[in-house]
Amino acid sequence: MEAEILILRHQLNIQRRHVPKRVAFSAMDRLIFVGLSRLVPNTIKALTIVKPDTVIRWHRAGFRAYWRWKSRHRGGRPATPLEIRRLIREMSIVNPLWGAPRIHGELLKLGIEIGQTSVAKYMARRRGPPSQGWTTFLRNHADGIVAMDLFVVPTISFRLLYGLLIVGHGRRQILWCGVTAHPTAEWIANQLTQACGWEQIPRYLIRDRDGAYAEIFTRRVRSIGIRDRPTSPRSPWQNAYAERLIGSIRRECMDHIVVFGERHLRHVLLSYMSYYNGTRPHLSLNKDAPISRAAETVGRIICRPILGGLHHQYARIDLR
Known part of the structure; x- marks a missing residue:
């Protein structure tokens, strides 16, 4: 038997030499x-x-x-639907300070029955501690910032009138519109006081280095408690919100109107201010107005002209 085993092994060695490839x-x-x-x-x-x-x-x-x-797997609890898993992951990403209990509570308020352990399972994994994004960080400080700027409007008699705009950075809302033929520092300081008042005072004021902002204006700003932040020379992009607003006023209003005088310009700017704050949708606000508009789904649609028909406001009225 040992001899037979030896012969068999030798035959295998011969076979391996002739077939060097790997055996399947x-x-x-x-x-x-x-x-x-x-x-x-x-x-x-x-x-x-x-x-x-x-x-x-x-x-x-x-x-x-x-x-x-x-x-x-032989049955057990049903699998969580894909749309719920995506919702949990999205909620955990956009709300970095929320944990599984908070997200679980929000889902229960939405009528989604799911366990808290399942919520923790499908949350996005974070490598480090939760942190807010730059967009959230900047928006949290925008409510305390206002910007102001002057712009020139020619009248029908070729006189120059000056419009003053004060806009809040939080919701891009126009806080004040002023019109004058002689923009002195004292007049601008009074306009700022009337716009901000003494209760809701912004923390920072952004403006350019126009010569109209003289010592009287800067003293008034300091007395109110606002931190004055002039932009750098020849840098209009540092006051982008006010510059963009002036461009919108020119494109959507002043380029289509001939101004008769100071009273007429004030009326036009106040009408546009009401339209801009309460009706006009903004891309930066997710197609909402600075003073938020509720969606209307019931009633007949009516159209109301604004600025003599230059723009229109659409709304629904219930005829019942």
Whole structure:
């Protein structure tokens, strides 16, 4: 028998020399090798076409496959729908300070029945501590900032009138419109006092370095408690909100109207201010107005002209 085993091994060596490529094994071949090695461990020494470590690796792979089959899903709780999982992930991303209990409470208020452990499972994983984004950080400070600027409007008699705009950075709302033919520092200071009052005082004021803002104006600003922040010379982009507002007024109003005088210009600017704050949608406010408009879904649509028909306001009225 030993001689026969020796001849068989020699034949295998000859076969290996003539077929140097890797031998392919079927699942039954692997099962036979693994079974014999577990029943008779000494037979592993007789392996020549495979290494002993290969047989052990096959056995471990079979062990994992067996228990994967053994612990396969057999029902239980229903899977969470994909739209709910996306909603949980989105809520955790846009609200970095919220944890699983807070998100779970919001979902319950939306009528979504789900466990808190499932919410924690589908939340976005963060590498570091939660932090707000730059957009949120800047918007939290925008409510305490106002900007002001002067612009020139020619009349029908070629006189020059000056309009003063004060706009809040929080909701891009026009806080004040003033008109004068002689913009002195005292007049501008009085306009700022009337616009801001003594109760809702902004923290910062952004303006350019126009010569009209003289010592009287700066003293009034300091006495109110506002921090004056003039822009750099020849840098209109540093007062972008006010410059953009003046451009909107010219494109949407003043370029289509001939001004008769100071009283007429004041009336036009106040009409546009009412339209701008309460009706006109803004891209930066997600198509909402500075004074938020509620969506109307019931009633007949009516049209109301603004500025003599230059613009229109659309609303619904209930006829019941």
